[in-house]
Amino acid sequence: MESVVVSQSTVGPDTAAPKDATLIYRQSRWTRLTHWLWAISLFFMLLSGLQIFNARPQLYIGKESGFAYNNTIFAIGAENTANGPRGYTEIFGKRFDTTGVLGWSGPAGRETSRAFPSWATIPSYYDLGTARVVHFFFAWILTTTLVVWLVASLINGHLRRDLAPRIDDLRRLPRDITDHARLKFHHRREYNTLQKIAYGGVMFVLLPLMIITGLAMSPSMNAV
Structure with missing residues (x-):
């Protein structure tokens, strides 16, 4: 680590550090x-x-995964409801409405189905x-x-x-x-x-x- 002397008083290049200087260690x-x-x-x-x-915004448990298996433990998606498209996050079978952030997001009138919103990904x-x-x-x-x-x-x-x-x-x-x-x-x-x-x-x-x-x-x- 390096040591740096810091003081409230002004110290010139040819001036010794004052006795009340604070010694700060840094990497x-x-x-x-x-x-x-x-x-x-x-x-x-x-x-x-x-x-x-x-x-593919899903996580599985076990050695096999796919549409033919029912071993999803985490998923982000969107679904059509009576109130229009809604985003959801599902954890161990428990579903939460996350519209606007996860599953269904975007500018008003131009929302799209995507797990994570455009502002949180590279590229957007x-x-x-x-x-x-x-x-x-x-x-x-x-x-x-x-x-x-x-x-x-x-x-x-x-x-x-x-x-x-x-x-x-x-x-x-x-x-x-x-x-x-x-x-x-x-x-x-x-x-x-x-x-x-x-x-x-x-x-x-x-x-x-x-x-x-x-x-x-x-x-x-x-x-x-």
Whole structure:
């Protein structure tokens, strides 16, 4: 981490920092760069992923799926009613009216049947091919920068020094949970136990799982 001296008084380039200056620790430039790339990639992956989901807005449970099976656990769609077309979201057989947001949305007089509205997808119009191109482009950016960050963090000791929970961290876990529940935060240079667990869970569980499951959509991977 880098340290930055901040003070309310003006400090010139040739002036030493005052004794009452506040010392603020922040991440290195490389860490900030990779994290911003991840944030941008996840943004485009989310919106293009919603467009891909619009192609068939249903989730199933079991090894088989299709029109001949009745194992849908989540679905977004539209239906004709006495009051006109209505959008709905169905979860485990329970149907909710979501007209205007999910299932049936659009400008007044030009509504269309689509799972997620145009303002929440990339591209805004229905184009599965473009959505897949955008999705996989940013997925590879995410994957590449994640691997580079992991290798660099192993080399410079960032993982061992800042992220790996220690015995003392686990002992402080109940207190950290209590302090966070009471909105009592301790701002220190090192990560607290909950931060380490959350960081590790995202970096080494959720992101790799998202990448591996996402590769199932790639014809070059699932054709093997």
